[in-house]
Amino acid sequence: MLIGIMADSHDNLPMIERAVKFFNQKKVELVLHAGDFIAPFVVIRELKNLSSPLIGVFGNNDGEKEGLRKEIAKIGEIHSPPYELKYGGRKIVLSHIPLDLKKIKESEYDLIVYGHTHQPVIKRDKGSLLVNPGECGGWITGYATVALVDLDKMEAEIGNL
Numbered sequence: 221m222l223i224g225i226m227a228d229s230h231d232n233l234p235m236i237e238r239a240v241k242f243f244n245q246k247k248v249e250l251v252l253h254a255g256d257f258i259a260p261f262v263v264i265r266e267l268k269n270l271s272s273p274l275i276g277v278f279g280n281n282d283g284e285k286e287g288l289r290k291e292i293a294k295i296g297e298i299h300s301p302p303y304e305l306k307y308g309g310r311k312i313v314l315s316h317i318p319l320d321l322k323k324i325k326e327s328e329y330d331l332i333v334y335g336h337t338h339q340p341v342i343k344r345d346k347g348s349l350l351v352n353p354g355e356c357g358g359w360i361t362g363y364a365t366v367a368l369v370d371l372d373k374m375e376a377e378i379g380n381l
Contacts, residue, residue, distance in 0.1 A: 221308040221370070221371040221372055222246060222248050222249060222369070222370055222371070223248055223249060223250045223252060223307070223308070223368070223369050223371060224239075224242075224243040224246065224248040224250070224251040224272070224366060224367070224368060224369075225251070225252045225253075225254065225333055225351055225353045226239050226251065226252070226254070226353050226366045226367075227254035227255060227256065227279070227316070227333075227335025227353050227354070227355065227356060228254075228255070228256045228335050228336070228338055228354075228355040228356060228357055228360075229253070229256065229257055229258070229262060229355075229356040229357050230256055230258050230281070230357035230359055231257075231258040231259050231261075231262055232357035232364070233262065233265060235356055235357055235358050235381055236262060236267065237266050238364065239381055240266055240267065240269045240270055242366060243270060243271070243272065243366070244269070244272075246368060247271070248368065249272055250273055250274075250275065250307060251272055251274045251275075251296075252276070252314055253275070253277070254279070254314060254315065254316055254333050254334055254336075254352070254353070255279025255280070255316030255335050255336070256280070256282060256335060256336070256357075257276065257279070257288055258281055258282060258283075259287075260284055260287035260288050260291040263288065263292055268294065268295055270295060273295065273296040273297075274292065274296030275299075275303070275305065275314065276298045276299070276314075277298065277300065277301035277303050277315060277316055278298065278299075278300055278301060278316065279301075279316040279336065280316060280317060280336065299314075301314065301315040301316050302314065302315040303315070304329075307371070308371035308372070309371070310331055310371050310374075311329050312330065312331040312332075313329045313331075313333070314333045314334075315332075315333070315334045315335075316334065316336050317334070317336045318337065318352075327346045327347045327348060329348050330348065330371075330374065331348065331349050331351065331369060331371070331374075332348050332349070332351070333351050334351075335352060335353070335355075336352075337352060338354060338360045338361055339352060339354060339361070340354035340365050340367070340378045342367070342376045342378065349369070349374050349375075349376060351376050352367075353365055353366045353367035353378065354366075354378060356381070358381070363380065364380070364381040365378050365379065365380055366378075366379050367379065
């Protein structure tokens with residue numbers, strides 16, 4: 221079971237379009253967004269083209285929360301971080317700022333997803349797989365990245381857009 225992960229898209233419509241195409245080509249069953257969508261028009265223009273549902277959390281730069289809630293409700297759901305879910309037999313926590321994760325016990329989760337740092341990370345810690353997909357928007361580092369996670373194998377990889 222393959223899921224897509226993105227974060228820090230920061231209104232970069234061309235990169236979000238590439239991420240959507242990437243996830244659709246990979247036939248992911250779910251996309252997790254670890255925050256900093258920024259504006260509701262991102263959902264209206266690009267994320268609505270996902271072939272799978274979207275579950276996201278708010279990031280520190282997501283100011284227009286009601287607009288984001290309204291638009292994302294058409295394709296999935298958005299929550300305040302950290303957000304816990306079960307999917308594919310795995311317990312997952314989704315956050316934006318890594319500091320939110322200090323409130324939880326890492327060993328309780330199979331997969332811990334976060335964003336905010338704009339740096340891709342894949343590592344194992346205390347039995348959990350930690351994934352930061354890096355920045356989809358590419359504004360800070362100059363590299364637009366997302367991640368794929370195979371929930372059956374509990375393996376992840378970073379995809380360049």
